[in-house]
Structures are given as C-alpha cells and as structure tokens.
Amino acid sequence: xxxxxxxxxxxxxxxxxxxxxxxxxxxxxxxxxxxxxxxxxxxxxxxxxxxxxxxxxxxxxxxxxxxxxxxxxxxxxxxxxxxxxxxxxxxxxxxxxxxxxxxxxxxxxxxxxxxxxxxxxxxxxxxxxxxxxxxxxxxxxxxxxxxxxxxxxxxxxxxxxxxxxxxxxxxxxxxxxxxxxxxxxxxxxxxxxxxxxxxx
Numbered sequence: 001x002x003x004x005x006x007x008x009x010x011x012x013x014x015x016x017x018x019x020x021x022x023x024x025x026x027x028x029x030x031x032x033x034x035x036x037x038x039x040x041x042x043x044x045x046x047x048x049x050x051x052x053x054x055x056x057x058x059x060x061x062x063x064x065x066x067x068x069x070x071x072x073x074x075x076x077x078x079x080x081x082x083x084x085x086x087x088x089x090x091x092x093x094x095x096x097x098x099x100x101x102x103x104x105x106x107x108x109x110x111x112x113x114x115x116x117x118x119x120x121x122x123x124x125x126x127x128x129x130x131x132x133x134x135x136x137x138x139x140x141x142x143x144x145x146x147x148x149x150x151x152x153x154x155x156x157x158x159x160x161x162x163x164x165x166x167x168x169x170x171x172x173x174x175x176x177x178x179x180x181x182x183x184x185x186x187x188x189x190x191x192x193x194x195x196x197x198x199x200x
Contacts, residue, residue: 019168026165030124030140033063033160037142040065040156041121064139064159067146070117072096075154084139084161086132100129102136116143116155129159138163 040054058065064081066074074097077089085092085100092099101109105127112122122143129139139159146154 022168023165026162026168030160033140033142033158034124036061036063037144037158040158041144061158063161064157066092066097066157066159068097068113068155068157070152070154081159084131084137084159085129100131102128102130112143113155116145117152119145119152121145124160126162137161138166 036057040057058076058078061078061080062083064084065076065078066081067076069075073094074092075094077087077092081092082088087099097109098106109127116122122141124140124142126138126140128136130136138161140162141160142158144156145152146156
C-alpha cells in the first residue's frame, strides 16, 4: 500500500495548514503574554492610571495571573486562572498554591519563589499544572517580584496553557517521521523493483 499518496490528500493538507496556524497563533499569544507581563510589572510599580491598565489586563487575560504572598498564600486570582484551573477566586484566595502544583514539582517551584523574593524575575519556563478535575496541563510560567517601597511583598505568576501547542508540535513531528519513513520505503521499493527487473 502506498502510504505517501495519502499524505497528499486535501484533508491531510488542510489538517497540516490547521496545525501550522495553531502554532503561529500560540507563538503570537506568547509574544502578547510577554508584553502583558512587562505592562503588569511596570504598572504595579507606577501611577494609578497604569494600575488601572494592569487591572484590565489582569481581568481580561486568557492566561492565569495570580499573586502569591510571602507567606505562600494566593492573594490575587484572575478569571484566566479560573478558566485554566477550574477553581473560583473565592476558592483559591488565601489558600496555598499547592492545589495547582504537582507534588513532584513543589520543591523546584519553592526554590524559584526564593529567587523571586530576592528580587529576581524568572523567564518563561515549561512545567505542569493540575486542574480541579486532576487533569495535568502543560504550562509556560513566568515569575516576577511584586514590590512595595523597595521590598518584595509577593510573587506575580503568569501561566500560559501550552497543552494544545505541544500536542500540535508532537503531531507535526510524527507526520514528518511518517513522511521520512514513506520516502525510505519508496526508495527501498524502487531498489527492489529495479533488482527484480534486472537480468540475472
């Protein structure tokens, strides 16, 4: 059976175009998140008008944005966090972050929080979160200090759900591997066919 001919069907091309569009959309979303993070950082430390802008970004963002106090409890939880993790703000405020962090990730995350409390911002890194229904999701997380009068009073956290993007990338890699295997199979079939036609 010639598998390679199936990879050129309109449905396959449409699917590939969809995957490419999804990846491009996620990359653009990552850029928007980085810009929003910078706006949030600046706004928290500046004038009231910028704080209003930060609040709008906080409220309207599709990404989970939360603030963790020095004592480890959550003091802010936006709608994006509600959608991503399945917990309402009322359920999470003044609670530890443990509900959304896998047990095996807690020690590493605590180390990062310590760095933030020393004034360091943590660039986006990939990790795993846990939703209310206990489903694990792939996320990209940024951490940054929340300052007041020169002192760190908490950690800002922006989490972007990259589960679908990672699935799309994995699927694209599998398709590329299949295309490569098809090419190898075609080359092998051609060689065998040539050998069978050659006189002995």
